[in-house]
Amino acid sequence: MMPYVWAFIVGGGICVFGQICFDVFKLTPAHTMSLLVVLGAFLDAVGLYDPLVDFAGAGATVPITSFGNSLVHGALTELQQDGWIGVITGIFSITSAGISSAIVFSFLAALVVRPKG
Amino acid sequence: MAVKSAGSGSKGYKPVSMSAKEYKAFAQTKEPSRSVWTNCLRAFLVGGLICAIGQGIQKFFMAAFDMTSKQAGNPTVAVLILLAVILTSMGVYDKIAQCAGAGSAVPVTGFANSMSSAAIEHRSEGLVLGVGANMFKLAGSVIVYGVVAAFIVGVVYWLFGIGAWHDTTG
Numbered sequence: 670m671m672p673y674v675w676a677f678i679v680g681g682g683i684c685v686f687g688q689i690c691f692d693v694f695k696l697t698p699a700h701t702m703s704l705l706v707v708l709g710a711f712l713d714a715v716g717l718y719d720p721l722v723d724f725a726g727a728g729a730t731v732p733i734t735s736f737g738n739s740l741v742h743g744a745l746t747e748l749q750q751d752g753w754i755g756v757i758t759g760i761f762s763i764t765s766a767g768i769s770s771a772i773v774f775s776f777l778a779a780l781v782v783r784p785k786g
Numbered sequence: 787m788a789v790k791s792a793g794s795g796s797k798g799y800k801p802v803s804m805s806a807k808e809y810k811a812f813a814q815t816k817e818p819s820r821s822v823w824t825n826c827l828r829a830f831l832v833g834g835l836i837c838a839i840g841q842g843i844q845k846f847f848m849a850a851f852d853m854t855s856k857q858a859g860n861p862t863v864a865v866l867i868l869l870a871v872i873l874t875s876m877g878v879y880d881k882i883a884q885c886a887g888a889g890s891a892v893p894v895t896g897f898a899n900s901m902s903s904a905a906i907e908h909r910s911e912g913l914v915l916g917v918g919a920n921m922f923k924l925a926g927s928v929i930v931y932g933v934v935a936a937f938i939v940g941v942v943y944w945l946f947g948i949g950a951w952h953d954t955t956g
Binding site for chain 1 (some may be wrong): 787798802814822827828829830831832833834835836837838840841842843844845855859860861862863864866867868871872874875880887888889891892893894898900902903904905906907908909910913917921925927928929930931932933935936937939940941942943944
């Protein structure tokens with residue numbers, strides 16, 4: 670049961686950070702999301718995001734910060750394997766599942782669904 | 787002559803027009819004041835719930851397909867995205883978003899929602915110029931800044947070969 674509790678608390682906490690960016694700092698959603706992604710990338714660069722994933726599970730992998738984390742992970746993994754070219758070739762290697770599925774499902778939805786309101 | 791009268795005409799309206807700064811201050815007084823605390827609580831509850839659902843899906847993949855928690859991460863995200871697109875198609879996700887604010891925007895489901903709602907909304911402009919061109923209208927900034935940040939991190943690691951290499955396998 671505890672993994673669910675920690676996922677709830679950590680994931681909710683990241684969302685509260687986003688809400689504070691909305692309400693207190695008056696950032697637009699696009700600015701807030703960009704900030705969170707860069708923050709996730711930075712945390713992974715200094716080696717702090719992996720411990721967070723081990724601790725909070727989906728609480729760390731579901732928020733958009735995990736997207737920045739995966740981009741850095743892909744770049745660094747292929748940098749290690751293939752040398753400098755890996756920085757370019759590896760960036761999307763892990764995030765492909767998220768981006769590809771979002772593109773495909775959104776496209777199919779646009780074919781089928783009529784806009785509301 | 788005509789130019790002069792147009793000039794004096796616009797002069798007559800001058801008190802109504804405001805500078806951008808004045809307008810911002812004016813708009814702020816008219817904004818509905820929603821409590822930051824209430825918003826944060828809603829964001830916490832909805833965001834936490836989405837992550838707990840993600841944890842459940844991840845557990846399912848780990849149990850059903852004998853995956854490690856890291857292997858289960860990608861299919862979990864894909865399932866959450868599928869759910870978000872379905873909810874967006876039914877018009878439910880936008881109702882949740884009105885109440886939850888960042889709680890539904892920050893999880894990866896919000897990313898999928900921004901893409902699918904843009905795709906559906908611009909369908910009438912055509913499959914290529916509407917759906918294709920507008921899908922990343924909101925999500926694009928996330929990808930651009932994420933990729934640029936990851937590139938900078940990669941270059942820094944490549945140049946300096948920072949010693950404390952953390953485990954990037956899986």
